[in-house]
Amino acid sequence: MANRKVVLLRYCKTPKGWRRYPVAMGGNGRIRPNYVLVDGKPREYTEGQYQLRFYEGAKPVYRSVGNNAQDALQERDKQAQLLIARDAAVASGTVLVEEAGRISLSKYADKFVQAAHDRDAHVVAKSYRLAIDEFLSGTGRTYADQITADDITGHHKALKRTRSARTVHNRNVLVKAFLTYCGVPETIKGKKPPKFDKTLPEIYENGDLNPFFASLSDPYHKLIFKVLLMTGLREQEAMYLEWTDISYPTKTLTIHSKPNLGFRIKDKEERSVPLPDELLRILKSYQKANPEKRFVLGNVNDRPNTHLLRLLKLLVRTAGLNCGHCEGCKVRKECERWFLHKFRATYCTQLLRSGLDLKTVQTMMGHSDLASTMRYLKPQEHAHTQAKINSIKWTA
Numbered sequence: 001m002a003n004r005k006v007v008l009l010r011y012c013k014t015p016k017g018w019r020r021y022p023v024a025m026g027g028n029g030r031i032r033p034n035y036v037l038v039d040g041k042p043r044e045y046t047e048g049q050y051q052l053r054f055y056e057g058a059k060p061v062y063r064s065v066g067n068n069a070q071d072a073l074q075e076r077d078k079q080a081q082l083l084i085a086r087d088a089a090v091a092s093g094t095v096l097v098e099e100a101g102r103i104s105l106s107k108y109a110d111k112f113v114q115a116a117h118d119r120d121a122h123v124v125a126k127s128y129r130l131a132i133d134e135f136l137s138g139t140g141r142t143y144a145d146q147i148t149a150d151d152i153t154g155h156h157k158a159l160k161r162t163r164s165a166r167t168v169h170n171r172n173v174l175v176k177a178f179l180t181y182c183g184v185p186e187t188i189k190g191k192k193p194p195k196f197d198k199t200l201p202e203i204y205e206n207g208d209l210n211p212f213f214a215s216l217s218d219p220y221h222k223l224i225f226k227v228l229l230m231t232g233l234r235e236q237e238a239m240y241l242e243w244t245d246i247s248y249p250t251k252t253l254t255i256h257s258k259p260n261l262g263f264r265i266k267d268k269e270e271r272s273v274p275l276p277d278e279l280l281r282i283l284k285s286y287q288k289a290n291p292e293k294r295f296v297l298g299n300v301n302d303r304p305n306t307h308l309l310r311l312l313k314l315l316v317r318t319a320g321l322n323c324g325h326c327e328g329c330k331v332r333k334e335c336e337r338w339f340l341h342k343f344r345a346t347y348c349t350q351l352l353r354s355g356l357d358l359k360t361v362q363t364m365m366g367h368s369d370l371a372s373t374m375r376y377l378k379p380q381e382h383a384h385t386q387a388k389i390n391s392i393k394w395t396a
Helices: 069-092 105-118 122-139 149-160 165-181 206-214 219-231 235-239 277-289 308-318 327-331 341-353 358-365 370-374 377-391
Strands: 007-014 017-025 031-038 041-044 048-056 059-064 252-255 271-274
Touching: 007 031, 007 059, 007 069, 017 048, 031 069, 048 069, 048 122, 059 105, 059 122, 105 122, 105 165, 122 149, 122 165, 149 165, 206 219, 219 235, 219 277, 219 308, 219 341, 235 308, 271 358, 341 358, 358 370
Parallel strands: none
Antiparallel strands: 007 017, 007 048, 017 031, 031 041, 048 059, 252 271
């Protein structure tokens, strides 16, 4: 007999990331809004949405039902009745028509995200899932024909309260792609995404890096951030880096796709990166001490370390290097000035400061176009133009 139980969950943001937990019920039989059961104990997580879990055959299906607790409870009962009706229809040899002609946003979201996974765009799929779930949670809509222009603008306003202008812009692009897939008219989606100021790339200076590396006592930690700083690898490239990708004779490492691990390189173009002698010594020493490891930066179980950013934030806080002024420091004690991509930006800037030509730097960075590399010329100019500026006679 098919499993027809429908469970109401809350998909919420926790200190450990996004998790699904059973909802917490009050003594009056109503849901306690924003409360879930974690190890049998109620906890409150305000950011999230309600979801139904049921099964189609052996496959679990998760359907978003908005952020209103009581509406979600009603949707659970309706879904349970629908599944019972389906079984009855099958048993009687009839066909059950479900909301004929209407596009279910939750079902289309699953298909849309799965399509990205199917083309091995796993990082993009993750971004789509986050943006779409956030949108559906905020609007509480079930069908595509319910979406209005006010839903779009309201979502933008809600995001602006806690997100940067660039993040709002990026989320808008992702949501619009999904709504196009659902057939939502252009007049409703809006033609112009929210604007944002294009900022200069942020880099680490010696005043940041010297105390940070001096604080690292674990060889593994030192290896991680030396690799990021001296190779400019993207986060996923670093996570899936294997010892077989490193050639000591040629002093290079090669970045390439690994379909068996679900990893595809950006723009599908392999590249080799030269390794400085200092990094080669660190790599050889670590490999000698850990000869059985497959992944260069793998975790204790020799699997790709998916928590590199979390580790960086922890090490910075432990070393007393939080700036203490940004929103992240004030709210979460996680400094916004420290993030993984900043090592890559520093690497690119250092290459340009060394005098390497743009085309070579573009190849080493794996940029698909020269404009992406040229963005890093602006911070590079500052150190080299200061002396020239000081030599100018500003008055006669």
